[in-house]
Amino acid sequence: MPRHTPLLQGTLDVLILKALALQPLHGLGVSRRVEQLTRGAYVVKPGSLFPALHRLEENGWLAAEWGESENNRRAKYYKLTAAGRKQLAHETAEWRRVAGAMRAALEAD
């Protein structure tokens, strides 16, 4: 089992947006993609995954449609909307700024 790092507040949303940047995914796909993107540091449980997906959909950043999964099951696929893409760019810039600031602060002597 990989060691789990607690998610920072607001991290999950941006990770989901990032996970969907490449292609539409269903719930489990999003979960696996986040795991992969964070090199196993984050495992998203359904208890936080689905509320986050629904919240993002509600905000208009994701759109959902029903599609066929790899095992021929009907599954709900999420994809980024234009607004979602803009939000991802915005959040990415924000994260860079914060991360840069944090690194500068922590690495200074």
Place this chain on the structure above:
Amino acid sequence: MRAAAWLRNLRWNLLRRADVDAALDEELGAYVELLTNEYQQSGMSAADARRRALVETGGVEQVKDAARDAWAGARIADLARELRHALRSLRRSPGFVATAVATLGIGIAGATAVFTIMDAELLRPLPGVSEPARLITLERVQTTTTLDDFGYPDFLDYRAQTRALAGLAAYNGTPMALRTAGGASAERSWVSYVSGDFFSVLGVHPALGRLLGPRDAAEQGSAAVAVIGYGLWQTRFAGDSGVIGATIHLNGEAFTVVGVAPPGFIGAMRLHAMNVWIPVTMIQRAAHIDSHDILRARGDGWFRLIGRLAPGATVADAQRDLSTIAARLAATYATNKGRGVRVFAGAGMTRDERADASRLPDLLAIAVALLVVIACANVAGLLLVRASASARERATRIALGASRASLVRRAVIEGAVIAIAAALVGAFGAQLLVRSAAIVGTVAKTGGLDLHLDGSVLGMMILMTALTSVLISIAPALRVSRTDPAALMKDGAGGAVRRRPMGQRLLVALQIAASLVLLASSAVVYDAFRRVLAIDPGFDARGLTYVYPDERASGYDTTRSRTFYRALLAEAAADPRFSAAAITSTVPPEEWSTRVSVYRSGEAPPPGALEGREFEPGNGVRAYVDAVSPNLFAVMRIPIVLGRPFAARDDEHAPPVVVVSRRLAEMLWPNENPIDRYLEWPVTRAGAPPRPPLRVVGVAADTRHSGLLNDPPPMMYVPFTQQAELGQQLALLVRGRDGRAPLPAVAESLVAHIDPQLTRFSGTVREHVDSGVSSERTASIWIGVFGIVALLLAAVGLYGVISQATVQRTRELAVRTALGATRARLVASVIADGGRLAAWGVLAGITAAFAGVGALRREFASVGPFDARAMALAIVVLSAATLAACYLPARRAARLNPVDALRSDT
């Protein structure tokens, strides 16, 4: 648009909830299946893979709940769901709901009704006037005492000289016999006599025609015109606009209607709703006052004054301004020596009236506050018991993944549902109470008041409801959120050794204590009112009916009038329906009857010296005077304690005689025999023929002539045949042969038989006496009802709380039975437990009740000492309820087979 999308989603989520839920189910199902697939591919068996996938997914319901929270309108949908749940769970316990709603409803209804009436009596400005905040009332200060009323010349001077007032008006009111077209029968109706600027000072506009103006009140006897009230217009004239120019009769005098006052306007005397307004210049004719010109009598007190502040002026400015004028008047006129003026804001009531009127509502408000405390304690207790009864259910729900917040929310929603239902019941009940109060007569004196529940009262009620809802929800909700599911599940409801929570025990004790305070207070207040009702007026009102024929209005002179009454007496005496008949000028008790100054012989001032100064202190003894027929004392059963009553020979040809009341005798001739002494009753009007001294022939027992609540005043009686120039309106009293009061119509028919043209009005003496204490009567009924309701509420509430708590100990009792305790011992121990609780409550209650009654006695002089009997009754009832609540369930529990009880869930 984000907002538009959100709204669309909201609508979708709320309306198509089932679809959305199904989609969520499917989405989660797919997740689990995909996960299972993954594990299977990594080599697990199908069953293992599925199990692993389910474990990993966690509680499906929790995930769904969490996802739902993310939706637009999730809160609203949640609330609706919680509400449905709450309603469903409340439907399962109708008894509890009924008790809680009824209990709170009664509390809210009582409080709202009382505050509505209080509001109507005290807080609301005079209805129908514009800018009531700018109105002020003047009081006359005479040396040390404060009087309400002013002489007309003083009014004219104040009005002419004031700078701080935009207007000043004089007015007063009196009941008169009002007759409208069609029918000789009159009714007693309040008539206000007003100065010409009365309506303009109040800023009133007519509903029809015109109001009175300065020209109507230009000089004594001018303008027999009248404005009628809107209510009178509707009832007597069916709202017909042809009423303008119609004739009405007041005490037999004809008046022409010139206008109708706007709806709601009752005049400027809050306690008496006026039906008719006439110019001040007509009061003397309508009231048959022919002793002197009251508009010129500076020393008299005929008028109340009401003013409107000039723009920018304050009450203090008005006070300064009017005091300067008063000082100037005091320096100019002998009658005004030591006379000042006091100004206060507001209109409609004098300060005394205000204090009087607020006493009853104050008492009721205290009673209501306690009732609400009891009601809330009851409901909170019931909710607590309910909360502990369903502890296991909640434990299950928490274990299944319901969040604690949602449980608290549900408890609060349950409380809110009950409180809202109670508010509805309360609003309805309040309407009922207010209406019945108006009918029964608490507010009979304020008949013209608008007693609709108004916005502010309703607002207060809603606030109360909200408070109640929060109060009753807090305790159970807190308990819910502290519930530890594991412990409770192990324990089962009614765990073997669980102690009853301290909060519940405190609540029960508080309930008993609050009930005792309310009951003790109700009992003493009830007693105080009953004492007033039991007051002996000094005469026997039973079986008597009166009729006032207004023969003077039909132009009878003194001689004809005397003949008329003699004939009336003879007619009544010959009628087999009556056992006795008499004449009197006053049907007592009556505040408004004639008072005169009398002296010991030789001490009276010369004739005319009293003109305009009658009301000043130091002018002999002020005594009420009644003109009566010789047999009045026998008919009214007023004992003659010394000397003799009048005889038939004491007529207009015989020397004048008088019967004095014991009180008057003591004031004029203390410790002396008054019989055959002479009493002087000087005429007040200058130039009138002097009145010869009156010889005292008898002393009558005292009566409460001026009102049941007043001490018996000094009083004298004169034969109506001898003092005809007194000009009083006379009444015929008849006593029914069968002991019952004859019907008023029967008495009226006697008058009609002699002269069918005469106006008259009639009624039973009993009703007349009762009308003076109707508010006390109603109050005593209300307080009595409050007391009984409170006792019932307390008993029901106690029984509910304690018996539920006992039921919950079934398992504990079963265990103890299994361990060898006898039934008798078990029951005894439960009862001892309840008894201890009751004892603490009673102890606290008695202490608080003593303090409460003490406070009441300090506030209200008429309240008597602590009533041990009422207290004992309350204690017995409450203790009985407590013990029954312990005994019945305990006995049942003790009879159960312990094994069954332990297996069972409750």
